[in-house]
Amino acid sequence: MKKKERKREGTVVPYADRRIRLGYLSSDLGGGRLRDLLPVFFFSYDRSRFDVYAYHTGIGGDTTPFAQGVTLREIGDTTPEEAAEIIRRDEIDLLVDLSLRTPDDRIHAIMQRRPAPHIVSLAADCPQDLAMSLPAVEGHATFGHCYTPFHRVQCYTCRAPLCDDDIPTIGIAGELGEGRQASLITLLAGVLHHLPAIRLILPACIGAALSEEDAARLAAAGSEAAVLELVDELPYDRLDLVCGVDVDLLDVCHAADHSVPLITAVDFVHGQHALCLMQQLGLPLTASESELPAEICRLLSCLPQLSELHENLHWRLFDAFDAGAVLFSVERAYSRILVRGQQDRRGELAAALSDAAAHEHWGRVISAAHALDSMECLLPEERMSLAWAYFFTDQVTLAGRWALAAEGVGRDREAARIYLSVISKTPPGTGREIYERAYDGLQRIEEGLPAVSEVRSVLLKTCINYVGLVHGPEMAAVYARQYAAEATDIALSRFYYGASLFQLNALDVPPSEVYQKSLHYGSLFSDVSQYSHANRQRRKKIRIGYISGDFREHVMQYFIWPFLAGFDQNSFEVYVYSLGASDQFSEFFRSLVTQWRDLSDDARNMELVAGAIHADEIDILFDLSGHTAGSGLAALAWKPAPVQISGLGYMATTGLPTVDYFVTDHYCDPEGSGSESVYVEKLLRLTSQFCYNGHINLPAAMETPARTKGYIQFASFNQYRKLRDPMLAAWREIMERVPESRLLLKNGAYGQRGVVAAAHERMKNLGFDMSRVMFEPATKDYMLRYLDVDIALDTFPWPGGGTTCDALYMGVPVVSYYTARHSTRFTYSLLANIGLADLASERIEDYIETAAALAGDLDLLDALHREMRDRMKASPVMDQERYIREMEECYRAIWAAWQAEQTSG
Numbered sequence: 001m002k003k004k005e006r007k008r009e010g011t012v013v014p015y016a017d018r019r020i021r022l023g024y025l026s027s028d029l030g031g032g033r034l035r036d037l038l039p040v041f042f043f044s045y046d047r048s049r050f051d052v053y054a055y056h057t058g059i060g061g062d063t064t065p066f067a068q069g070v071t072l073r074e075i076g077d078t079t080p081e082e083a084a085e086i087i088r089r090d091e092i093d094l095l096v097d098l099s100l101r102t103p104d105d106r107i108h109a110i111m112q113r114r115p116a117p118h119i120v121s122l123a124a125d126c127p128q129d130l131a132m133s134l135p136a137v138e139g140h141a142t143f144g145h146c147y148t149p150f151h152r153v154q155c156y157t158c159r160a161p162l163c164d165d166d167i168p169t170i171g172i173a174g175e176l177g178e179g180r181q182a183s184l185i186t187l188l189a190g191v192l193h194h195l196p197a198i199r200l201i202l203p204a205c206i207g208a209a210l211s212e213e214d215a216a217r218l219a220a221a222g223s224e225a226a227v228l229e230l231v232d233e234l235p236y237d238r239l240d241l242v243c244g245v246d247v248d249l250l251d252v253c254h255a256a257d258h259s260v261p262l263i264t265a266v267d268f269v270h271g272q273h274a275l276c277l278m279q280q281l282g283l284p285l286t287a288s289e290s291e292l293p294a295e296i297c298r299l300l301s302c303l304p305q306l307s308e309l310h311e312n313l314h315w316r317l318f319d320a321f322d323a324g325a326v327l328f329s330v331e332r333a334y335s336r337i338l339v340r341g342q343q344d345r346r347g348e349l350a351a352a353l354s355d356a357a358a359h360e361h362w363g364r365v366i367s368a369a370h371a372l373d374s375m376e377c378l379l380p381e382e383r384m385s386l387a388w389a390y391f392f393t394d395q396v397t398l399a400g401r402w403a404l405a406a407e408g409v410g411r412d413r414e415a416a417r418i419y420l421s422v423i424s425k426t427p428p429g430t431g432r433e434i435y436e437r438a439y440d441g442l443q444r445i446e447e448g449l450p451a452v453s454e455v456r457s458v459l460l461k462t463c464i465n466y467v468g469l470v471h472g473p474e475m476a477a478v479y480a481r482q483y484a485a486e487a488t489d490i491a492l493s494r495f496y497y498g499a500s501l502f503q504l505n506a507l508d509v510p511p512s513e514v515y516q517k518s519l520h521y522g523s524l525f526s527d528v529s530q531y532s533h534a535n536r537q538r539r540k541k542i543r544i545g546y547i548s549g550d551f552r553e554h555v556m557q558y559f560i561w562p563f564l565a566g567f568d569q570n571s572f573e574v575y576v577y578s579l580g581a582s583d584q585f586s587e588f589f590r591s592l593v594t595q596w597r598d599l600s601d602d603a604r605n606m607e608l609v610a611g612a613i614h615a616d617e618i619d620i621l622f623d624l625s626g627h628t629a630g631s632g633l634a635a636l637a638w639k640p641a642p643v644q645i646s647g648l649g650y651m652a653t654t655g656l657p658t659v660d661y662f663v664t665d666h667y668c669d670p671e672g673s674g675s676e677s678v679y680v681e682k683l684l685r686l687t688s689q690f691c692y693n694g695h696i697n698l699p700a701a702m703e704t705p706a707r708t709k710g711y712i713q714f715a716s717f718n719q720y721r722k723l724r725d726p727m728l729a730a731w732r733e734i735m736e737r738v739p740e741s742r743l744l745l746k747n748g749a750y751g752q753r754g755v756v757a758a759a760h761e762r763m764k765n766l767g768f769d770m771s772r773v774m775f776e777p778a779t780k781d782y783m784l785r786y787l788d789v790d791i792a793l794d795t796f797p798w799p800g801g802g803t804t805c806d807a808l809y810m811g812v813p814v815v816s817y818y819t820a821r822h823s824t825r826f827t828y829s830l831l832a833n834i835g836l837a838d839l840a841s842e843r844i845e846d847y848i849e850t851a852a853a854l855a856g857d858l859d860l861l862d863a864l865h866r867e868m869r870d871r872m873k874a875s876p877v878m879d880q881e882r883y884i885r886e887m888e889e890c891y892r893a894i895w896a897a898w899q900a901e902q903t904s905g
Contacts, residue, residue: 020338023053023092023116025107026099027076030061033250034100036149040323041098042066046331048366048393053090055083057106065150080109087115094334097131099123100145100248101270118337124248124271134333142333143273146326147253147317154779155237156259156314159742159771160306162240167225168300169199171234173255173262174245176206183268183289184245185214189221190293191243195300197225201239204232236260240306243296249274256281259314261306263296265289281316282309307771315756315775322753324428328401335374346377357385365389380408387420396424404428415441415451422462430754431469438462453488460486464499468721469755476721477503491604494524494634498627505651506721508797511821515678518655521627522637522680528607530639530658531614534902542895543573545618545641548649549580549603549630551589555802556649560624561693564592566884572891575616579603580630603630610638619643620891623659626650633659643898646681647689651798651823653679661894663887665689667829668822675822684890688833688876690826691883692805698783700869701811704861706790712741712855715789715812717782717803720749720759722795725766730817730848731793732768737852743773743793746785751777786810790861791854796844799827808834808872811865813854816840817847834868834875 024041028034045052052070056063059076066072071090075083087095087110095116097103102125103111111119111130121131122144134142162168170191176184188200202210207230210218218228234242236258244251244264252274255262263284269275278285286295299306349368356364369386372378378386383406390399403420418441421427427434438459445451445459460483468476480500487493498521504514546563550556567574573594578586580600590596595616602608609632613621621641625631626649636644639658646654647663654662662681665688669675676683706712714734716723723745735741749755756775764770779785783806786792792807794800794816800807804827807814816827818840828840839854841847854861872878 019049019051020334021051021053021091021093022334023055023087023090023095025055025057025095025097025110027056027058027104027107028098029054029056029063029066029072030058032058032061034098036147036253037100037145037250038066038098039148039150040146040327041096042068042070044323044327046327046395046398048363048390048395049370050331053087053092055087057083057104057110075110080106080113083110084113084115092116094118094120094338096144096334097121097123097126098144099126100250101125103130120334120337124273132337134330135336137329137332137336140329141272142329143276144326144330144333145249145273146321146323147249147257148321148323149257152318153257153259153314154776156257156774157237157239158259158311158314158774160240160303160310161238162300162303163307163771167197167199168195168240169201169238170296171201171236171239171242171260172203172206172245173234173242173251174206174247174268176209177246180246180268181209181214185210185217187243187245187289187292188218191296192218192222192226194293194297195226196223198222199227199229201229201231201234203234204230206245240300241296243292244268246270247274249277252277252281252283253317256283256313256317259310259312261299261309261313263292263299265292268292277320280320281313283313311770311773312757312760315760319430319753319757322428324397324401324426328398332370332373335370336376339371339374346372346375349375350382353382353385357389360392362389362392366393380406381410381413384409384413384417387417391420391423397426397428400424400428412450415445415449415455418444419451419455419458423458427462431466431752432754432758435463435466435470438466457483457487464496468503469749469752469758472724473503473506473721476500477507490524491606491634494521497521497524498631498633499629501652501655502627502650505823506724506798508724508726511652511675511678514652514821514823515655518653519680521655522657525634525637525656525658528637530637531610533639533642536642537617539619541571541573542891543575543617543619544891545575545577545613545616545621546624547577547579547609547613547621547632547635548624549578549600549632550625550628550649551576551578552580552583552586554580554585556624557585558693558802558805559648559690560589562691562880562884563622563887564589566880568885568888572888575618577609577613577632579609579632599632603632606632606634607638610635610640613640614638619895620645622646623654624649626652626654643894645684645894647684651826652821653681655680663689664822665829667832668825673820678822684894686883686886686890688829688883690801690805690830690877691880692809692872692878693880694809694869694872694878695783698810699787701787701865704790704858704865705788706858706861709788710740712738712790713744713788714738714741714791714793714851714855715744715746715786715807716793716795717746717785717807718795718798718800720745720747720755722798723759724796725762726844727796727817728763728766728768730844732763732766733848734793734851734855735769735772737848738855741772741855743768744776744785744789745773746776746778746782748778750775783810786812791815791851793851794827797821797824799824801826804830805872805877808868808877811868813839813861813864813868815847815851815854817844818842830877833877834871836864836871 054066054070054072056074057076103123119131239260242255242260242262244262245268248270252262261283265286284295286292349372353368366389383402387399387402400421403417406417409417422438441459464479477500480496484493484497575595576593577597577599599609618641620643623633623646626646628649636658644659645661646659657680659681661684662679663684665686669683789812792812792814794814796817804814818824818828831837831840
């Protein structure tokens with residue numbers, strides 16, 4: 001009882017018998033304006049230190065997203081006294097009001113009753129006698145709010161409407177608080193005086209506050225060319241800029257999320273956080289209200305600056321908020337509140353921390369270290385101890401954050417600090433920052449920084465994983481080969497050498513170079529003892545085995561369907577060897593086949609996997625992944641089946657002599673082309689190497705979108721790492737030849753902080769008009785986005801496979817460029833098989849000409865959009881019955897050939 005009483009007085013007791021209890025008050029958990037600021041507090045908190053309670057003071061709405069992992073209390077229909085008593089019964093240590101401006105009357109009344117020993121408010125205007133503000137951390141102001149909306153804006157206004165219109169359009173944002181009406185009228189009158197031809201758009205909540213006298217004054221200030229429009233909500237897609245009057249953080253975020261610049265004066269901004277965000281986003285901000293009309297006019301007359309803001313604001317906002325970093329600082333600020341007046345315990349806590357670390361009592365390390373940090377006296381060496389404590393309690397991302405905070409540790413621990421900062425699946429920082437930490441660590445180790453071998457190994461892996469976003473796939477291949485050469489574990493050496501081969505598909509190198517490098521992969525298995533297949537039991541049915549890590553929600557699910565669902569059960573048995581994680585797709589695939597072997601627990605032991613396959617007496621083993629991630633290709637080195645095949649999921653020879661055949665088609669590897677010279681395998685040429693299993697319940701295109709939009713929308717949904725500068729230069733020329741066209745780039749990489757900023761700079765340096773380029777992250781409904789695309793531009797030298805099929809299925813013609821190399825010809829093969837080979841070219845000049853000519857023929861585009869899906873369904877690309885029967889004829893032939901060899905031998 002004494003311990004509990006001490007804690008409720010505000011003392012943090014090291015090794016306390018329960019975690020700190022945080023309570024959050026908000027009226028918007030069920031819905032409302034502030035909901036986009038709330039997720040960070042409930043999804044990213046430190047579960048080793050805190051128990052979180054959510055108190056919803058509103059009525060109704062959907063609060064279920066916030067009930068995952070926290071205790072949610074609905075107190076909207078209680079009296080303030082009852083609400084306060086509920087909070088007291090929960091024994092909350094720190095109660096936090098999540099208001100943005102002044103707390104509403106209900107929250108104010110609850111806090112007045114002091115239901116917790118410590119009460120904090122994030123509101124900009126909370127009375128000091130009601131709650132305290134967050135204290136500074138490391139000398140920097142702590143801002144608790146973090147914009148992490150459940151649904152981010154996807155179609156942001158990347159091109160200022162003024163680029164295509166002579167009349168600027170300005171929206172007005174803010175709450176028009178008390179005393180602001182006169183300022184607004186003066187502002188609008190000043191704008192109308194400077195810009196006679198203008199459209200002003202006011203939301204109803206502001207327009208309703210204007211009197212008849214106000215309207216008359218505005219009418220007198222404007223010309224006949226000026227338009228004043230009242231709307232329910234601001235139509236951001238029509239706005240060149242937003243003028244703010246009494247705006248707060250959310251007003252800034254909402255405008256920036258739509259990529260529309262918000263311009264205002266310092267006196268019109270509510271809250272320091274909003275001011276800081278505006279400065280971070282590069283938004284214009286005047287010192288006084290009187291300067292604002294002139295600054296609005298200046299920005300509207302400076303189209304390059306206005307365009308630059310529209311192009312970048314959406315992504316600057318995205319990069320500005322790192323939820324993990326925000327809560328890391330916020331929770332440290334909480335600790336400073338909880339231990340006020342306890343600074344005299346520094347020596348006791350330091351000794352406790354040292355003893356706990358020595359005995360590996362990690363929970364005690366965490367408790368003591370945070371108590372020291374709250375007193376602002378946690379030394380770099382102690383921060384490293386805290387980082388290790390988080391590492392050993394499986395909170396590896398937090399370990400990385402504390403490692404970064406431990407700058408200044410002794411030289412003997414510096415390598416370990418860098419190691420911890422990159423080791424998690426989600427290290428702190430952007431991809432570029434993570435790569436640069438790893439690269440810097442490798443350089444310093446080369447210069448003599450002491451480090452165990454595992455540290456260097458992890459830093460190399462980190463460079464492999466992140467360098468592609470920074471320097472492209474060529475450097476990723478270099479790092480992968482370096483790792484393979486240095487690895488002492490032969491399995492890792494094989495894996496990473498295979499990974500280096502995979503990266504070659506993104507590089508424009510001759511097939512002979514890929515072949516030569518692939519041969520070395522086979523040599524890594526020279527000591528492997530292969531299985532014998534003499535005296536095999538004869539069976540009526542041929543037993544086919546398929547091995548991959550991708551029998552799940554993955555692009556390959558659309559191509560493996562015929563193998564699993566369409567096989568001739570009278571002639572074949574199908575065994576699946578799954579090496580990856582299972583999901584609902586895996587469970588469905590399992591129901592289709594003769595036997596399903598989940599070998600995911602043994603995926604790192606290829607010899608064991610090969611043994612399982614051999615024990616099943618598989619006749620023909622088909623590797624579907626090649627050198628891609630999660631592949632089982634290495635198992636084929638033990639020759640667990642007498643006949644072995646690869647193909648579909650990979651783009652070149654495996655380099656493994658134990659693989660007998662490679663599946664291709666007559667377009668990717670034409671007869672007489674000399675393709676056989678760059679494969680260790682024999683070629684099995686199908687009519688189409690791919691058979692696409694289309695989606696269901698998706699609308700079909702009725703016409704090309706340009707008919708209604710008035711411009712051509714080019715697009716590429718291919719991976720960002722496939723975008724090489726020579727191909728981008730071709731895209732730039734296409735857009736120059738189609739002056740009103742736009743380019744949409746959509747891929748999961750653009751959902752990573754910092755990637756779009758780098759891509760934007762890269763493309764701008766290549767000469768693109770970036771006001772015509774939009775980036776989007778991947779979304780679950782991305783197929784529907786094709787309905788907004790007129791023409792898809794394929795990548796080179798690594799073209800689309802699944803993305804090409806998806807585009808064609810949604811009615812979008814794909815323009816492609818290919819050379820002699822198999823991996824460049826996927827899209828050409830697909831197009832040729834549906835009768836559209838003319839959309840693929842062997843010269844880059846023809847690729848550009850084809851795209852530009854197609855953009856200029858709307859009638860042809862209309863016809864293609866309407867007919868494309870039917871073309872696909874009628875072609876070998878979607879004829880599943882024909883495809884599997886053709887494949888099974890190959891199985892019969894190669895099995896008979898093997899049997900004949902055994903007989904003749």
